[in-house]
Amino acid sequence: MPELPEVETCRRSLRRWTAGRRIVGVDLFDPRSVRQGRSDRPTAGHPEGRVALDAVVLAAAPGEIDRHGKRLLWHFGDRALLLHLGMTGRWSRIDPPHAKVCLRLDDGSALVFADPRLLGGIVPTEGSRGRALLLEGLGPDALGAPLPVFGGRRAIKVALMDQAVVAGLGNLHAAEALWRAGIDPRTPAAEVTGARHTVLQRGVREQLEGTLRMLAEHDEIEYVEDAGAENPFPLYQRAGSSCPRCGALIAKMTQAGRSTWWCPGCQR
Ligand SMILES: [Zn+2]
Incomplete structure (x- = not known):
């Protein structure tokens, strides 16, 4: 499931694949993937999605892509596409299953947006509205800004996943970052202060940057949930295995x- 490193990798891939190119055609296989606003409901499909998408991507060359948390804003002149990958979305140059939208380039290649669960989407917009949509409701970016000071009694793992508090961390990377920092995921958020906060900041940074380096080794993104994908993470789905740091058995709980x-051995 895409979190900040996977979305950032998508950003870099789209820039690399479209550098110096123009989009010359659009295939819309599933109109539900084009949305009028920022929504993860497939029923919110744009009634004029085809026209709106053409009006952005055919009018100007693909430009810079901004990222905030797990959202992307892809600029085309003074217009833009807000991209959200949801739980299962991805952009690819190979022909993935569940293709929803295809952008055809002037060199004969194609970029496909695939999204089996339809929780992601593409919002064609004006650039200025796109900027607002990119940031709306989100806290500071987990990679681009210092980790905010947390408050409240809820568990730090839950606070880290709250996009309004810090944008970009999801279930997997929040848990792995807490392991790196040696912090019990049940710790009340307000107690993560001082030296612990510094260690958590470092854990988040190392988790995100380490994952980015790993993903950069491949031209196409692979999600850890994909059939046959490797699991490079020390904790994820490893309940009952030994912790690589302290040797205690890794546990699983619901939060x-x-x-x-x-x-439980080294996260206190
Ligand atoms: Zn341990």
Whole structure:
């Protein structure tokens, strides 16, 4: 499931694949993937999606792509596309299953947006509105800004996943970052202060940057949930295995409805 490193990798891939190119055609296989506003409901499909998409991508060359948290804003002249990958979305140059939208380039190549669960989407917009949509409701970016000071009694793992507090971390990277920092995921957020906050900031940074370096080794993104994908993470889905740091058995619990893998031996 795409979180900040996967979305940032998508940003870099789209820039690399479209450098110096123009988009010359659009195939819309599923109109539900084009949205009028920022929504993860497939029923929110844009009634004029085809026209709106053409009006952005055919009118100007593909330009810079901004990222905030897990959202992207792809500029085409004074217009833009807001891209959201949702739970299962990806952009690819190979022909993936569940293709929803295809952008054809002037060199004969094609970029396909695939999204089996339709929770991601593409919002054609004016550039200025796009900027607002990119940031709306989100806290500071988990990679581009210092980690905010947390408050409240809720668990630090749950606070890290709250996009309004810090944007970009999801279930997997929040848990792995807490393991790197040696912090118990159940710790009340307000107690993560001082030296612990500094260690968590470093853990988040190392988790995101380390994952980015790993993803950069391949031209196409692979999600850890993909069939046959390698799992490079020390905790994720490894309950009952030994912690690579302290040797204790990795445990799994549920927090705010999501699975948290953690090490009772070295996360205090
Ligand atoms: Zn451990």
